[in-house]
Amino acid sequence: MDAASVAWILTATALVLLMFPGLAMLYGGMLNGRSVINMMMMVMSSLAVTTVVYVIVGHGLVMGDSVGGSGIIGSPGSFPFFSDLVTDDGEGTTITGAFYILFAAISVALVSSGAAGRMKFDAWMGFAAIWVIVVYGPIGHWVFNPDGWMRADLGLHDYAGGTAVHMNAGAAGLALAVFLGRRNSGRKDRPHNLPLMLIGVGMIAMGWLGFNGGTAGAADFLAQYVVLTTILSLAGGMLGFIIMQRIFDGAYTLMGLGTGAIAGMVAITPVADAVNPTVAIIVGLLGAAGTFGAIRVAHRFGVDDSADVFAVHGVAGMVGAMLVVFLGDPDAPAEHAGIFFGGGWDMLWREPVAIIVTVGFSFCATYVIAWLMNKVHPIRITAKDEHL
Secondary structure (H helix, E strand, O other): OOHHHHHHHHHHHHHHHOHHHHHHHHHHHHOOHHHHHHHHHHHHHHHHHHHHHHHHHHHHHHHOOEHHHOOOOEOOOOOHHHHHHOOOOOOOOHHHHHHHHHHHHHHHHHHHHHHOOOEOHHHHHHHHHHHHHHHHHHHHHHHHOOOOHHHHHHOOOOOOOHHHHHHHHHHHHHHHHHHHOOOOOOOOOOOOOHHHHHHHHHHHHHHHHHHHHHHOOOOOHHHHHHHHHHHHHHHHHHHHHHHHHHHHOOOOOHHHHHHHHHHHHHHHHHHOOOOOHHHHHHHHHHHHHHHHHHHHHHHHOOOOOOOOHHHHHHHHHHHHHHHHHHHOOOOOOOOOOOHHHOOOOOHHHHHHHHHHHHHHHHHHHHHHHHHHHHHHOOOEOOHHHHOO
């Protein structure tokens, strides 16, 4: 790797690291004052727990040799302690190591939305460690490993983790929220601090440029291109969400702008390399519109997903993944032609299969993990502690 590319990946890694305090501020600002510190601790501890687990065993599960050549899961003994990042000549490829860790860690941090104000902190740390191994490990292998079945056999197009990170975390957060049940206050509490929320959105947006731009793996045209499409989709998402608010609620809100920005970036993540700049704006608009609708449905059914992680990350991720089927531009770096650009219909079943399997596996596995942990020791805080 040339020096410029090394410098860019290091910069991108530093930018992605900003997503953790940014997410802590976003979630903290959205919740009531009683839950802020607990929420921030859950987000930041995700980075600590995931890093240790990923280095010991997680990297092998994701990037290791597929057990039995199945493409289902990597061998945990393939690359213990990142042994694959050191080559015989001593040069190594450690530049990608931290990047892999942060992808896994931000997935765990996003899941914390479903546990906000309800889950014991020690139970959360145990859950995070188990979830990285049981849920993120297999899905990461399917999507990121060249031999993973979604990538090698299904032909999934997912540029930077729309499935393995966003849909996965969204479904897991929903499962945790369903298992733990509603907060005693329900969704009646007003956001604690909207300016704090907006600062968090800004930090996350900076990190996202590193998230998508760094996935290019080099300082090249692809990196430039996906940074542009990410910014355009962010803008489209902001507009899309507040337009929906104006139509259905009759008002614009700061929360809506922030939520739309995140939804727009989620939606573009799987297709940042496959759509043209104009379509990137449309991706953001549609991703945010889908998120708005999903939030309303969740509220109607009484689902207490405190930061709406399933709507924002799960649904927007699904929208983005499906749009490549129709709006992929053969002139974009991925050179994938969607149906509206003269492409075939083959992807019309491939992307939905990936979505259904990812969401279904993540939801079910997460629910089972929480259920088993609760059988060993209750993981929900008491009603008295919830009001402290």
